[in-house]
Amino acid sequence: MTRVITRLVLVIVTALLGAALVTPPAGAAPTWRPVTNLFADLSAPGAQTPSIGTDAAGSSTVVWSRYDGTRTIVETSYRPVGGTWSAPVVIATGAQIGFAQVAVAPSGGATAVWRSSELDRSVVQASSRSASGTWSEPVTLSSDPSRDLSSQPDVPQVAVDPTGVATATWSRFEAVPGQPWRFTVQTSTQAADGTWSTPVDLSPAGSPARTTDVTVDPAGNATAVWSAGATLQAATRPAGGAWSAPVQLSAAAGPRANPRVVVDPSGTATAVWGSFAGGAYGVQTASRAPGGAWTAPLDLVSGDVFDTPAIAVDRQGNTTALWQQNDGSGWVVTSASRPAGGAWSAPVLLSAPADDSWDPQVAVDLAGNATAIWARDLAGGRVIEAARRPAQGEWSEPIELSARGDAQHPQVAVDPSGNVTAAWSRKADAGWIVQARGLDAAGPVVTGITGTTSRIAARGRAFSVTAHDVWSRVASARWTFPDGTTASGTSVSYAGTTGTRPVRVVLTDSVGNATACSYTSTFTCRATTRIRPFIDRARLSPKKIRAVGSDARVAKKARATITLNTAAKVTFTFRKAGSKRVTLVKKLDAGRNRVTIRARLSARKVLAPGRWKVVVTAKNAVGTSPKASFRLRVVR
Template sequence: MARLIRHLILLVTTGLVGAALVAPPAGAAPTWRPLTNLFADLSAAGSSSFAPAIAADSAGNATVLWSRWNGTQYVVQASYRPVGGTWSAPVDVAGGRRIVDPQVVVDQAGNATAVWRRIDTDRSVVQSASRPLGGTWSTPVDLSFDPSFDPSQQPDVPQLAVDAAGTVTVTWSRFEAPPGQPWRFTAQSATRTTDGTWSTPVDLSPAGSPAKSTDVTVDPAGNATAVWRSAATVQAATRPAGGTWSAPIALTTTASDRAPRVVVDPSGTVTAVWHSFAGGQYGVQTATRPLGGAWTSPVDLARGEVFDTPALAVDRQGTVTALWQRYDAGWIVTSATRKAGGAWSSPVSLSTPARDSWDPQIAVDLAGNATVLWSRADDGGRVVEAANRPAGGEWSEPVDLSAPGDAWNPQVAVDPAGNATAVWARKDGAGYVVQARGLDAAGPVVTEITGETPRTARGTRVYSVKAHDVWSRVASARWTFPDGTTETGASVSYAGSLPGSVRVVLADSVGNATACTYTGTFTCRPTTRIAPVVDRVRLNTKKIRAVGSDARAATKAKATIRLDTDARVTFTFRKAGSKPVRLSKRLDAGRNVVVVRARLRAGKVLEPGRWKVVVTAKNKAGTSAKKKLRLRVVR
């Protein structure tokens, strides 16, 4: 059964957490935390736990739900991890004879809402529970029940989405088999407003139509779109914020279409994708509808041997990414993208055909960086793999996330900065255990910077910073003051008197960094890596004497250079008629002094004459703008 994750464009918020500071490694990029570090069994061993669902709020706090057999009944369990913290012990949210595929969303304030289907002996019930940020789960409430039950019919998985105000919309398919009549499924929906009140369910599909496999999305303004499979077509209905659902329209007319998925970007443009069968061929199709407009005709993304579990995600810029499985000497996870207003790219393969890969899942952050998970066949079972794609870039090679064994049902959620949390169910002895692992993709979140002058130290100002990191620890804080002096630590002193802004660069334990400027208030530039900036460079003298010369000139020049982050600095000396001469040094953030002599080193000599000096700084994130100096070498 396909699993889904809902994505909402969120704004970054922060909390106040202090940190111990030590030196970090240099050069970083999005990094999956190792199995021995913040890798956790969320559920207890001894019984099977499966089908996890996950959501992350705007600060990066993660909530996971799953279904577990406790020996007597199935229970929905949940675990919560605050940013920089550890996973909570699992708590029971609901119980029943059988509970399948819980789903969860979290709103901008961190409030969680879950929905699932509880199957009894004579009917099934769609239920929901909620948890405020920092609170406990509510008692489950019934949203709808099936008046009939047929064990031969696969139960439909309820889906849900939340808008920017916190209003939750749920869709599901209701089963009914009236005496003497054919059985039927009806797509339904209910909404919970911010005061916690659920609406009465409404039918989305016409009575008597076999509507199954619903999906729903809402834009930040609260406009909702639902899709479902009805007989041989994919259908959709829309609901404006605060309004009522429209009559359904058919997106397709082909012989067999199923497993529709739908997402919406911040502008309100909706994209749906589904698995199709027409003309004797399987395929993946898509259609788009602008806010207030009409659906486009279906477009083929793929034709051939494809499987019916497509996945879909959209970023803040409106770039849509679709995933599906195609067969070519093995089942391969395949992807295509479409920029806002553009055409779909050619499909690319993410997994290798050597081993079958299944159940692809995707999440994207605000910038458009994408994280994809899937389950890949392995000796004796399956492993969960992941690939990443920076915004506008190429997909990385896949990496194994789970340990060897048998891992299924991967799910992934990201916070706005790109930190990801992955979960799956992995066989542990006789049963399955839900496990989690984190992707550290962004630098520390700075929550406070202060600068105070203590009474006991007139003229000395004390600066301090508070920060936390989602998936590791804050490892270093390096300050640069207006006069070029530097200090390191969470709290430092500065006795200088030059006016100007104070800069502090914080890095986490894998090297992701955040740069902030403080002038009474602070602004920060969160980034995985910071390209260097040469704030200032100057020579204490513009004339030095040549090798072997007795000229009345200094033997050396001192180049003072101030950087905002660690980098390799290159001085390139150029003179007409001579080959360029280069001097490179790795320098720390802050104020540095580089000594320049006519003999830079063996084989590198500055001959007499007038030299132009170009200074650049470079690290893995980029190269600084050029700074230009002049130096004269005299006989």
């Protein structure tokens, strides 16, 4: 079975991101968004092999190739923070295009590369989009005389530096008589004006150099890796300089080593690849500090291993690698990690055994929280699964992201605050489609807070906050003033005096992630989990139910809808003149919850006929919410 792994684009942002960007703590509430708008069919049928990238603000870009019935096209969709996915935009056409790749700059600009097979040749092409513009016309970076797909070089790869300068790598078929497997790894870099440099050969002439990957550090230094027969090779380029001669990392590369390489903010590069030595497959790794030499290759695992490793690194230099191996019952996804300057851990199993799991991908945010996704074969069809690992924590149990059927080619990207975007292709009734889903892992992003120091007539002093959330809506804003009084809403008034003392506001999104800000003449914000609960909405429908044993032609039950800013223990207190109070306690999550209410609340708690007032309060370790209430009538 031949599988081509697509490139994971992970941009490490080390520049100052401003007070509005916050990193979620381990106690936040990362939540995969449900199947409404945010779980989207991005493409029409005929689409496969997506690639995904995310900018510093959390906006996402997905590209894929699709056969429209007569030709292959490269399409893309864009989702701004807090918005919806755009309609697909065609950026290229060709006779046969597959595995288009995209890299997204922190500012939002994007560059896509792909290989297009024409009638008598194969070309590597690229297109770019400015942060707020449209995609450029495709530019041909390289051409080779190959139409025979059995001889075609592998997927081009692309990476961008923090300024948006893109570097692409690919392998070019040389078509030398008598040497059917002669390939040369080439590279090109995009200048500030959008033009691409003349391709530079990285691999030695006459070698079977294929399966490239490339990464760029925050300073603009580039590292490329590739396999050349049984060897794994690499070359480096300082920012603005020339590429080095290739060096050998390993003499035990697998038949399709599929090397992956990442670089941390300090400039230390780490590569992983599939190996083959002594009749056994495995995964090897090596690292290179800035200005230093590559370390000797290290075996992470040896045995029945598939050559599709993945790797990611956080801003501290902690590295996470994934691969798939056969444990005797089937193919499973396994992970190992290495703290900055430390040693690799023992492998940890992520996916369940017995059912084959494929194509592992991983992304890590600035805080070190990791998200892994893969495709898994189940009785109801192949499904995309995901697992999470908080910084310094352990991997969670996997959950299913896609509907069961035939889902494959998973991809994942993360923004600096930890919000995740996943994409994959899935076979629907009419053909293959590209789908996407988001993980809301961070609270609202605050873009501005304003306030007046002087009183405005009877309104008092006015304060307002502007904010958005990447994957949810901003559900609440709770203000606390220097004298201890509070107010709710994005625009509020305050009758007291602040002086030089700060005004505080906590904003929560609809899944319970929160951002706490302090404001004087300027504002600073941070992620927080210390949130007093607040009931945004409490309502009941219907407002009349039948008593126990009643034959009245009314509903047996009512549904209470309770919307919370954070998870809490919610108490419903039922009050009626002449009757003893009755309580019902539920643990509810952030967001909208539904609680069923019957006349028989439990074996010992029964609501007698009459008119009841229901008082609702929410409580957690931080405090208790203000009361909310509604009316309920129980009839015979």
